[in-house]
């Protein structure tokens with residue numbers, strides 16, 4: 001145990017765990033992408049990035065964060081923060097060994113190569129960061145992977161900030177989270193876990209910390225969000241053991257003698273729970289707790305021992321970094337009081353997570369017609385949240401105006417028209433169990449076979465066809481006002497007609513209209529439902545240079561008019577083949593929006609479900625006999641604690657069933673999920689009770705199917721046979737082989753033939769050839785059945 005805490009510099013009373021990195025007008029995205037396109041040099045990219053970092057420092061300083069007390073986070077990343085930490089440890093997979101220089105370091109070009117792949121070398125896998133919609137690059141670590149401190153750009157950023165007069169707080173993903181978020185490298189022996197390499201990783205962090213200190217960092221923030229989850233292969237006890245080992249070593253060097261910066265461990269995204277004990281024992285100088293999703297720690301540990309907080313700074317993350325609502329300052333102040341009661345060496349105020357999940361500033365939305373001023377007044381994006389942190393640090397006695405305004409906002413929001421609407425509440429309040437179920441599957445199947453008359457192994461697509469430059473330009477022209485609504489609609493109808501003709505020519509069995517009118521599968525519905533607002537500049541990073549603009553679900557949801565019906569019926573009028581209607585499901589609409597925080601997600605999901613139920617009824621009445629309701633985010637919202645899974649699955653499955661169970665037996669309901677980890681949410685998928693489920697399977701060569709069969713899944717299933725994440729065209733032989741393989745586990749009456757996901761990001765040429773091969777392969781295998 002160290003005694004360095006007593007010599008640690010004081011932690012600032014007001015800080016944030018991180019700030020948006022992409023720039024208020026997506027400057028970083030633009031700079032990075034033009035470099036990738038060869039339009040700018042590496043030097044030019046670095047200059048733009050430095051300008052953006054400088055802007056951030058200046059902005060945060062202007063907003064009132066301390067320039068000299070480490071309150072300002074240094075958390076810039078060209079691509080991804082997990083990737084940055086991985087590369088600082090010199091970790092690269094075998095296939096990319098050549099990107100590492102002789103001294104072990106990986107330069108920026110090499111880091112992009114790993115992120116994006118090159119030729120036959122596949123990039124690092126991407127996966128969801130905790131329960132957010134951000135995706136990180138997964139480190140690949142095996143028993144022989146070289147690990148050693150390889151230098152970090154963060155060090156230069158500490159110096160760069162100092163030159164601008166700012167003593168910043170470098171932010172780095174911590175060692176335990178890095179390893180929990182990693183996967184075993186290909187070829188690693190059974191039973192190997194990246195956590196087995198903890199000691200070498202920690203040694204590299206010791207060197208990194210010393211380097212940061214030498215550059216002038218007084219504090220370092222080590223992000224350990226993985227400690228708030230218990231869904232890892234490692235047990236909670238193993239995770240606590242890893243924390244004890246790692247932080248025991250990291251705190252060995254003395255802060256007082258300049259051996260390292262003081263360490264603040266940040267545990268966003270949920271409750272830290274008992275993982276706090278090894279951190280306290282190790283003597284880290286500060287712990288940032290998520291007090292939005294998590295809780296104030298108990299005064300004693302599970303073994304009954306009184307917890308000793310007297311040498312640690314506790315930072316209360318009471319301002320939500322993951323959602324856009326203005327903080328109720330009184331409530332937050334009360335939580336901070338509870339935290340103070342623990343008797344910590346000091347307490348501070350911070351955000352629950354980094355603010356990179358929210359847009360830059362509400363001020364940018366002034367004059368946005370799709371975001372009513374009243375709703376805008378209830379919001380706090382990153383800059384406004386900095387103000388809230390500062391107000392809470394000052395306290396109600398000093399920040400009287402901010403506290404008064406917070407009370408006004410809360411009252412205004414609670415009473416505003418549209419937030420609670422009787423007609424919506426009456427409907428959700430009077431749902432009978434029968435609203436959630438259809439006839440049994442056997443009855444539906446017979447009815448559907450009778451009316452649909454589809455061949456064995458029916459072919460279809462997942463919904464979207466390529467979004468061409470022309471379509472995007474038409475949408476931009478509509479926004480700019482140079483194209484009228486009527487002109488835009490006719491342009492989209494022409495596209496629908498082209499897509500229908502193409503599918504007929506290809507010989508697909510179940511057609512789609514192609515979704516040309518949708519900018520985004522969630523935003524499109526948000527724009528057409530009551531209760532949602534849409535931002536103009538509210539971009540948040542979703543991975544690398546990719547950004548999304550989540551809609552804001554602020555009030556009770558209902559459907560003022562049919563949304564997709566005219567498109568589906570128009571498409572259907574052009575062909576004798578069945579056309580599948582296409583909707584986004586309630587869970588996905590919630591997962592990819594900023595959702596109101598004044599009621600449970602289940603209640604909100606049911607409102608969305610009823611709006612979709614009305615849409616489905618109208619589609620059915622208009623003669624659309626097959627309707628797909630996409631739920632790609634079903635697994636994404638799975639809670640970080642196992643104890644919360646059952647409740648989540650209850651409401652999520654129920655909302656899908658509420659949306660889809662109003663139809664007749666002969667109407668076929670499809671769903672689509674775009675990942676192959678079927679097992680993880682098998683019970684939920686089964687519970688959705690869709691007649692046909694399509695999933696991603698091409699990359700994994702359908703390895704999931706035996707498990708699906710073993711679980712007794714008897715409804716239709718369409719394992720993807722065409723990987724749409726790459727421009728590669730699968731051959732007919734390859735698709736036919738996949739299908740024959742699939743027939744080993746799935747009956748010929750239940751197997752559907754489709755791509756992994758929608759085609760909107762692909763080009764027409766590769767798509768057309770791929771679909772031709774898909775149809776030919778289905779026919780070939782079908783012919784062999786009889």
Ligand code: MET
Pocket residue numbers: 462463464521582630632672674757758759760
């Ligand atoms: C992310 S899942 C996408 C489903 C949607 N129907 C599409 O085809 O694009």
Ligand SMILES: [Zn+2]
Pocket residue numbers: 462632672673674756757758
């Ligand atoms: Zn998909």
